Amino acid sequence: MLGEKALILLVDDEPANIQLLAGYIKDDYQIKVATSGEQCLKLCAATQQPDLILLDVDMPGMNGYQVCEQLKSSPSTAPIAIMFVTAMQTEEDEETALSLGAVDYLTKPVRPAILLARIKTHVKLKIQHDALVNMAMRDQLTNLYNRHYLLESANHRVAKAMRQKSPISLLILDIDHFKQINDTKGHGAGDAVLKSLAELLQQQCRLEDIVARFGGEEFVILFDECHLATAVKIAERIRARIEDSHPNGIFVTASIGVAELDNGNEGFSELVKRADDAMYEAKRSGRNKVLF
Ligand SMILES: [Mg+2]
Incomplete structure (x- = not known):
């Protein structure tokens, strides 16, 4: 933006x-x-959502109120700011519009200077809102999702997987001897390693996978629609790429644990526990390996 x-x-x-x-x-x-209202909803479902909608009320088919109500009822479209621009002048109309979640209500004929001033305000607020939401769900250093976001969305993903009887796998990765990197090369070098590793993980995953920084040097990837065998294959590829990556000229390896959700018999925290156990076993038995 x-x-x-x-x-x-x-x-x-x-x-x-x-x-x-x-x-x-x-x-x-x-x-x-x-x-039309229908066309408006279709455009709001697209990847690039509008920041603000100037919405007429009186339209054949869906009217503006119905469109507004529908957009506000879905978490993915609720943040879009809606300003009604309408010939309907009564107090009740305006009250209805604002009670449905619109940020503003202008009557036709509009005065251009007022329209522009109000648009400017609402666009600014919308962009600030987006920035705050983004900050709340991302890790500042790596720009990956943070732990909070992972835990939040994992519960939804696990519930969905249970409903659809589809597989979910989880990978936990911990950089080997990371403290030594910080101690001998400095924290700047440590941060550079974390950033480069975050990029590498993102490149190895699909858009729908959740790649998160879980703790200091610990990363988690949640693979949707993915069985253990595939997740282990990806984990092995990631492990090899990390070994070859030499960020800032530093030799880095990682230990990785992988587990698949026992669908219907466990929740997300049990899945994390099993992947974590596998990761610790990988550490204990020599590091730079994938266990499951
Ligand atoms: Mg109209």
């Missing part, structure tokens, strides 16, 4: 209204348009 223009979605069944609004804001923002 930084350095990029915020994305605003204009929704109105009258193309002339969209054109008018677009004319006011096109220099300062990226714009997408929809001429």
Whole structure:
């Protein structure tokens, strides 16, 4: 988002209204348009979500209120800011709109300067909100997910796997002799090793896998839809890549434990425990190896 223009979605069944609004804001923002509520929902499900929606109320099919209600009811679309822009002028209309979670309510005809000022405020708040959410779920040094985020989302993933009877595997990785790196090469070098390893892990995983920094030099990867045999294969590849990576010219190895969820018979904490036990056994029996 930084350095990029915020994305605003204009929704109105009258193309002339969209054109008018677009004319006011096109220099300062990226714009997408929809001429129905249904189309608006579709665009909000896309990878690049709008930061703000200017939403008409009176439309054939789904009206603006229904669109707003639906967007606010889903965690993935709830953060999108919604500003109603409508010809409906009564107090009740405005009250309804705001009670549904819209951040603002403008009546047509809009005054361009007011529209722009309000958009600016809401876009700024939205971007700050996104930044805070991102900070809360990521580890500052490596930009991987943090422990808190992993634990939070793991419970959802495990519940889903149970429902769909699909496999989940977990990998725990601990850098060997990390304290020695910090002690002999300094903390700057230690941090560089952590960062480079985080990048390597991210490259070896699919987008849907959760790669997290679990503790100091400990990392966890949660593989969705993945049996033990596949997870062990990936773990072995990761172990070999780390051994070859020489970040900052430092020879680094890691010990890795892998386990698959015993679906229906255990929760996430038991799964972590088994992967952790395997990792400690890998440490105890010589390090730089994968056990499961
Ligand atoms: Mg309309």
